[in-house]
Amino acid sequence: MQLLNFAGKYKIFAFISFILAGLSALIAVIPIWYIWQIIICVIFRENLDSISHYGVISLEFAVLAIILYLAGLVFAHKAAFKISSNIKINLLKHISLLPLGVVENLDSDYLQWLIIDSSKGAENYFSLSLPNKFAALASSIGLVCLLFYIDWRFALLSLAPLIIGFVS
Secondary structure, three states, X not given: OHHHHHOHHHHHHHHHHHHHHHHHHHHHHHHHHHHHHHHHHHHHOOOOOHXXXXXXXXXXXXXXXXXXXXXXXXXXXXXXXXXXXXXXXXXXXXXXXXXXXXXXXXXXXXXXXXXXXXXXXXXXXXXXXXHHHHHHHHHHHHHHHHHHHHOHHHHHHHHHHHHHHHHO
């Protein structure tokens, strides 16, 4: 996480983006439970009046998850843009301290690649990949918890291929 050193005072935006991405993923699991309730109502033909209520609640949680995810991406991009600009500034400071002969021997395309593309890779990683990793981790934990809440035997059967994959 050395990239966070380049964030400066925007470091808090990075942590907020991780939290929002994780919350979004956890909230995105909730509609699955309501859809399961709808399926139970239809199969057993009980509480048919509550189907629309479950559908509305499911939709509300899905919209909330999308809003939280987008807010997390906004914070991640703010931090990523600051990281990218600080990387460029540090690279230019370093290049300005090099002897003139060293800089003259470098191709201008190489310098452009070094300054722009290197910082762009860090920006893309920080603005898109890291929030998605936090969301994937949170949604995996949320789904496992939901499976155990619904039926612990089904949850264990669902996790069996994962355990077998780790063991073998």
